[in-house]
Amino acid sequence: MTQVSLAELVAGARAGNLVSFPTDTVPALATLPEKAALIFAAKQRNQDKPLILMAASGTDLWPYVQGSDREYQIWQELTAKYWPGGLTLVLPASALVPKEMNPTDPTTIGIRVPASAIAQQILAQTGPMATTSANLSGQPPLQTMAEIDAQFPEALTLITTESQTEVSAIGVPSTVAKWTGTSWQILRQGTIKL
Secondary structure, three states, rough: OEEOOOOHHHHHHOOOEEEEEEHHHHHHEEEEEHHHHHHHHHHHOOOOOOOOOEEEHHHHHHHOOOOOOEEEEHHHHHHHHHOOOOHHHHHHOOHHHHHHHHHOOOOOOEOOOOHHHHHHHHHHHHEEEEEEEEOOOOOOOOOOOOHHHHOOOOOEOOHHHHOOHHHHHOOOOOEEEEOOOOOOEEEEEEOOOO
């Protein structure tokens, strides 16, 4: 059993361990961005499936992307409407993004701010984290901390007594929209319709 308190989970995440916590969509498997290889290994995930950089606020994420002033304006207008929430934007990556986040195409990065008090509390203390759904690659996302604890014994999972209602969330992954340079391309339809 690797279920831990919120403080222990934050300390473990800061130390570079694999952690799992609830979000507003599906529970996340997360680690520091430079330790992203831990997620690929644990999930048996192909390197061509990039991870999402999740943070407590957009302010924490903007340094990880690069674009023109006009593009930033377009991106921030969209995030003002849908963040925090189930929208992941795939944008041009800045030099701050570790290659481990997106080994096949390090020129882009998916970013998201979850609408989950617990996720935001964790991310506010850890800074931006490399994240993905908690499941083996190709399997449906796990929905409870107990399932995650069983499938990923190496990950620190949040004790669910303090977050039981939020753990179930909605069970639908975020909408993923990629900036093409002129418009948005929907890569995965989730709860948010653009």
